Amino acid sequence: MVDIFLDAHFQVDGEQADMRQRKPLGKEEQRKPLGLAELGVFRLVWTYAEKKAGDVKIRRKSRAAVDGSPKAAAADVIGQTYANCVDQTAARLFYAITAAENLLIYGADVKNAFAEAPPPDQNFYIKPDRAFNNWWENCLGNPPLAPDEVITGQRAFQGHPEAPRLWEKYSDKILRQIGFKPTTHEPCLYSGIIDNERVLLMKQVDDFALSAPSERIANLVYDAIDEHITFPIKRLGLATLFNGLDVDQTAEHIKISAESFLDKIMENHLAKWIKHAHELKNMPTPLPTVPAFLKGFLSSEGDRLENGQPDPVYQREAERESQLPSSYRSALGECTYAMATCRPDIAHAVVKLSQFSVCPHKLHYSGLKHLLKYLYHTKSDGLYFWRETANPLLTKKDRPRINSNRNDLLWKQRREFGPTELNGSADSDWGTCPKTRRSFSGMIIRMAGGTIAYKTRLQSVIAQSSTEAELMAANDAGKMILYIRSILWDLGIPQLAATVIGEDNDACTAIGNAQKPTPRTKHVDIKQRAIADWIERDLLKLERVDTSVNLSDQMTKLLSRILFHRHNDYILGHVPPGYTRAYKEYFGTGLKVDLNTGDKNPTTSADKRLANSLAARWDYICLYS
Numbered sequence: 001m002v003d004i005f006l007d008a009h010f011q012v013d014g015e016q017a018d019m020r021q022r023k024p025l026g027k028e029e030q031r032k033p034l035g036l037a038e039l040g041v042f043r044l045v046w047t048y049a050e051k052k053a054g055d056v057k058i059r060r061k062s063r064a065a066v067d068g069s070p071k072a073a074a075a076d077v078i079g080q081t082y083a084n085c086v087d088q089t090a091a092r093l094f095y096a097i098t099a100a101e102n103l104l105i106y107g108a109d110v111k112n113a114f115a116e117a118p119p120p121d122q123n124f125y126i127k128p129d130r131a132f133n134n135w136w137e138n139c140l141g142n143p144p145l146a147p148d149e150v151i152t153g154q155r156a157f158q159g160h161p162e163a164p165r166l167w168e169k170y171s172d173k174i175l176r177q178i179g180f181k182p183t184t185h186e187p188c189l190y191s192g193i194i195d196n197e198r199v200l201l202m203k204q205v206d207d208f209a210l211s212a213p214s215e216r217i218a219n220l221v222y223d224a225i226d227e228h229i230t231f232p233i234k235r236l237g238l239a240t241l242f243n244g245l246d247v248d249q250t251a252e253h254i255k256i257s258a259e260s261f262l263d264k265i266m267e268n269h270l271a272k273w274i275k276h277a278h279e280l281k282n283m284p285t286p287l288p289t290v291p292a293f294l295k296g297f298l299s300s301e302g303d304r305l306e307n308g309q310p311d312p313v314y315q316r317e318a319e320r321e322s323q324l325p326s327s328y329r330s331a332l333g334e335c336t337y338a339m340a341t342c343r344p345d346i347a348h349a350v351v352k353l354s355q356f357s358v359c360p361h362k363l364h365y366s367g368l369k370h371l372l373k374y375l376y377h378t379k380s381d382g383l384y385f386w387r388e389t390a391n392p393l394l395t396k397k398d399r400p401r402i403n404s405n406r407n408d409l410l411w412k413q414r415r416e417f418g419p420t421e422l423n424g425s426a427d428s429d430w431g432t433c434p435k436t437r438r439s440f441s442g443m444i445i446r447m448a449g450g451t452i453a454y455k456t457r458l459q460s461v462i463a464q465s466s467t468e469a470e471l472m473a474a475n476d477a478g479k480m481i482l483y484i485r486s487i488l489w490d491l492g493i494p495q496l497a498a499t500v501i502g503e504d505n506d507a508c509t510a511i512g513n514a515q516k517p518t519p520r521t522k523h524v525d526i527k528q529r530a531i532a533d534w535i536e537r538d539l540l541k542l543e544r545v546d547t548s549v550n551l552s553d554q555m556t557k558l559l560s561r562i563l564f565h566r567h568n569d570y571i572l573g574h575v576p577p578g579y580t581r582a583y584k585e586y587f588g589t590g591l592k593v594d595l596n597t598g599d600k601n602p603t604t605s606a607d608k609r610l611a612n613s614l615a616a617r618w619d620y621i622c623l624y625s
Contacts, residue, residue: 042066065159083164099385100419107236113206183490257382286349384573386449416578425502427552442555449577470508
C-alpha cells in the first residue's frame with residue numbers, strides 16, 4: 001500500500017508545475033478495480049492560490065485534494081465531520097492574557113497537516129489523474145497504472161469530509177502528550193508548563209500561536225511537536241498575522257486589527273468610488289450623526305411592488321448597486337467580518353444596516369458607503385491589550401491615538417481593574433425599533449484594558465418596560481461572563497471575586513442584587529431568577545454606573561460624535577488602563593498633557609464641540625448634495 005503525500009506547487013515564475021518527489025511511505029501498492037460504488041472512490045481535484053506576505057514576491061501554489069463534496073457522492077461518510085475552530089471571543093481572550101502576563105506570541109504552521117492524521121474508519125480510494133500518473137511514473141519510477149485501477153488512501157486527505165476532524169483529534173493527542181491541557185469550553189485553547197515556564201497555545205486547524213516568555217521555550221514546544229509528525233513544523237517567529245488578523249506586538253501593548261483584510265477588500269471600492277468621495281474629517285463615526293439622516297434612516301423602506309409595478313417614489317435597487325463594486329449584502333458582509341473579529345466600534349451600525357438588507361433604501365446605501373469610508377480611514381485601528389510593564393524583548397512604538405479630550409473621558413468616574421480582572425457592562429435601548437417595538441441589547445466584556453467580548457442584537461421578544469429590557473441585556477452579559485470565567489479557570493486564572501457588570505438601571509440592579517420584585521416584572525421570572533442566582537452564588541455583581549460612562553451604551557444606539565468617541569476610546573483600548581505607566585503619565589498630573597503629542601495646552605472642550613458641529617454639517621452636505 002502507498003501512503004499518499006502529494007505536495008505539488010507552482011514555481012515562482014509560474015511557467016510550469018514542479019512536482020516534488022516524495023518517497024512512498026509503507027509497503028507495495030494495493031490496486032482495486034473500478035465499478036464498485038461502495039468502495040468510496042474519490043476523484044482528484046487541484047486548487048490553485050497566490051500567496052503574498054508583505055513585500056515578498058507572489059508565491060504560486062497548487063494543492064491536490066479529493067472531491068468530497070455532496071455533489072460528488074463518492075462515499076457514504078459514516079464518521080463525524082465536525083471540527084472545532086477557535087471562537088473569536090476565545091481568540092481575543094488569548095491576546096488579552098498574553099499581554100496581561102507579558103508573554104510573546106510565536107507563530108507556526110504545520111505542512112500537509114491533514115496527511116499527518118490517520119485514515120477514516122471507512123476505507124477510501126483515489127482515482128488517479130494525469131498529474132498523479134506523471135508523478136507516479138516519472139518521479140517514483142513505478143510502472144504505469146491501468147485505467148481501471150485506483151490507489152488506496154492510507155492517511156487522511158484534504159477534501160475528505162472527515163479529514164478536518166481526524167487532524168483535530170490527532171493534533172489534540174500530540175499536544176496532550178507533550179504536556180498541554182485544553183480548556184473545557186474552548187478546545188482550541190491550551191495551557192501547560194514547559195521547562196518550568198507557563199505557556200499558552202491557540203490552535204486554528206494547522207496554524208499555531210504560542211504565548212511564551214522567550215523564543216527558546218517556543219522552540220522547545222515546536223521541537224516536541226516535530227517528533228510526532230513527518231514534516232518539520234514551519235516556524236514563523238514573532239507572530240504578525242494569525243487567522244486573518246494583523247498582530248502588532250510592542251513593548252507596552254498588543255494590537256489586533258483587520259488592516260490587511262480591509263486593504264484587500266478596499267481595492268475595488270477605492271478604484272470605483274472612494275477616491276472620488278468626500279473625506280471623513282475630525283473624529284469620524286461609523287454612520288452620519290445628522291439628525292435628519294438618522295430619522296430617515298430608521299423609517300425609510302426600499303422599493304415596493306404595487307400591482308406588479310415598481311413604486312416610482314424610490315430609485316431602483318439595481319441603479320443604486322451600480323454605484324458599488326458589489327451588492328449591498330456583499331459589501332455589508334465584508335463589514336461584518338471586521339466587526340466580528342476586532343472592530344466593536346462598528347457593531348451597532350452593521351446590525352442596523354443588516355435590518356434593511358432585503359430591501360434597502362437609498363439612505364441605507366448612503367449609510368453603507370459612509371461605513372465603508374469610515375473603515376477605510378480607520379483601517380489601522382483595532383483592539384489594544386496592555387502589558388503591566390514594558391517587555392524589554394520588544395520595541396516601543398507609538399501609543400494609540402486618544403480622540404477625546406481628557407476631560408471628556410470622565411476618567412474620574414470610572415472604576416479601574418487589574419490586568420487579569422474580568423469586568424463588563426450591559427445596556428438596552430427600550431422599544432427602539434419603530435416597526436416591531438423591540439429593544440436593542442448591548443454588552444461589553446473587558447480585560448487587560450481592551451474588549452474581549454461584545455454583542456449588539458435586537459431582542460427576540462417585546463419588552464414591556466425598560467427594566468425588562470435591561471434584565472435581558474444583563475442576562476446576555478451574565479451568560480458570556482460565565483463562559484469566559486470557565487475558560488479562565490481552566491487556564492489557571494481564576495476569578496476569585498464576583499465579576500462586576502455595570503448597569504445604569506436602578507430597578508434592574510435592585511432585582512438582581514436584592515431580588516426585589518416589582519409588579520411589572522413578574523412575567524420575566526426565568527431571566528430574573530437566573531441573574532439573581534448567579535449573583536447569589538457570588539459569580540456576578542450588578543453595579544450601578546452612570547449612563548455617561550456605560551460603555552455598552554454605544555452598542556445599543558447611534559450616538560453623537562463626542563459620546564461615541566468617549567466610549568470608543570475605552571472600548572478599543574486607546575486609553576491605557578490604570579495599572580500601566582502610560583495611564584499614570586496621562587492622568588497622574590494636574591496639567592492637561594496630550595498623551596499623543598505631549599502638548600500641555602490641548603484643544604479645549606468648547607473648541608472641540610465647535611469642530612464637531614462643523615464636521616456634522618460637512619456630513620450633511622456630503623449626503624444630500
